[in-house]
Amino acid sequence: MKKIVSLVALVTLLMTSCQKTFIEILPVDTVTVDVLYKTDKDYQDAVVGIYGIYxxxxxxxxxxxxxxxxxVWDELVxxxxxxxxxxxxxxxxxxxINTWRNYYKAITRANTLLERIATADAAVITNKNRHIGEAEFLRALAYFDLVRIFGDVPLVTKSLSIDESYKTPREKVDKIYDEIIIKDLLDAEAKLPASYAGAEVGRATKGAARALLGKVYLTRKDFAKAEPKLQEVTTMGYSLLPNWTDLWDYTKNEHHAEYIFDIEYEQGLGGEGxxxxxxxxxxxxxxxxxxxxxxxxxxxxxxxxxLFDLFDAKDKRKDLTASKGYTDATGKFIPLLVSSNNMSAYTRKYITRITTANDSPANWKVIRYADVLLMYAEALNENGKxxxxxxxxxxxxxxxxxxPLATGITQTALRDQIVLERRRELAFEGHRWFDLVRTxxxxxxMQKYGMKQHMTVFPVPLAQVQLVNNPTIFPQNPGYQ
Structure with a gap:
């Protein structure tokens, strides 16, 4: 993946010649974009530009x-x-604002690539299917995150003129799932390879598309479809690492048996950490x-x-997931002091030696095999199995x-145990809030922490509402006006 990551800065620079505050508008009146789409490598680099947004x-x-x-909380407020x-x-x-812009940049880049590759000669663009599959996977991921964060959002699947962009409405979440997220992932699943080798490792795979699609079905409470899709992932050769702490040892390869899809970062490549x-x-x-x-x-x-209270004393995940101090070179535990100047606890999942600020090798694990196992267990249980x-x-x-939990457990009890296990296994990996909402x-x-009932989604950025200035097609989310 080093090769892929190192291309991100260059490709990003080439593909951002036109910036708009609402939805990225393709610079159709210039030749800049057209010259990017000639060879197979051009398309491969264009896909790298989408990864860069993530x-x-x-x-x-x-x-x-x-x-x-x-x-998790912000202790120092x-x-x-x-x-x-x-x-x-x-x-x-x-x-x-930045979240909205980032996802629509990724969507626009994916749309542009898909428009141009549709008529490309497969004899010249030798990895045509793979490029399509990657772009569709990344577009689906963008829309999945958007609807989970904002709810209804504009559905954009082609290049837009400036006038069209201001007339594009927010579409219902269900329509976005049906017309883009699920269709993209099904097609990506069919087109993507099961694995890569060498510098290509880290790109989206068939397993990543299946796992994300399983999560989409689970989010929609479509357990009948989630079950077989997640079951397919369990037959693809993935497995849990024997030692859980190896997931967080950055001296070792992050592309292991449990890896399915990460947002990739690389240390020492000038801003790619x-x-x-x-x-x-x-x-x-x-x-x-x-x-x-x-x-x-x-x-x-x-x-x-x-979170501390969730862990049994013998749980091997306990001290690395959440700690109130550190053990020094002599084996002495040094507790964090309660202070207004520093937090009193932290996660060690992302702690590693770095020689340059903000240049960590730690990836963000979007989906790993433990997540799939827990989702599959949830789907089976909800289907009465x-x-x-x-x-x-x-x-x-x-x-x-x-x-292990004993046989004979009830459906309700197992449902609660799956929730508990997701909290312990996946803490600090971006799952808990979305699990709370989808279930x-x-x-x-969360009401005791200040949540009101409308806050299952975040407000749409005010700048976008003001830009369209038409509440009929582009209202603010209820409660945030």
């Missing part, structure tokens, strides 16, 4: 998936993280020195006490050092 966007995914939920945490985020916050190590480390000089972290740190993404579901949950528990638990769990 590097930027997923730097902030923890705001939506983690801080918004109950397992500062700026945007605090507003996301306590449900006071303004509809003109830069987080919302991730920000997670710096963002999530407490401002404690001795800790920063001990871990060898260059640059300033941000005290963000604090584990809440409710509780006994069949249990072994898939127990695979995750056993790897963590916990005793209908968000308001019940």
């Amino acid at each position: 590097q930027d966007q997923y730097a902030n995914m923890y705001y939506f998936g983690d801080i918004r939920g109950d397992d 500062k700026g945007t993280p605090g507003a996301v945490d306590n449900f006071t985020l303004s509809n003109d916050d830069a987080l919302l 991730s920000i997670y190590t710096n963002r999530f480390t407490p401002k404690v000089t001795s800790m920063i020195t001990f871990y060898g972290i260059a640059g300033s740190v941000d005290d963000q993404n604090t584990p809440h006490q409710v 509780t006994a069949t579901a249990l072994p898939y949950l127990n695979q995750v528990r056993t790897r963590a050092g916990l005793d 209908g638990q968000a308001y019940t769990v």
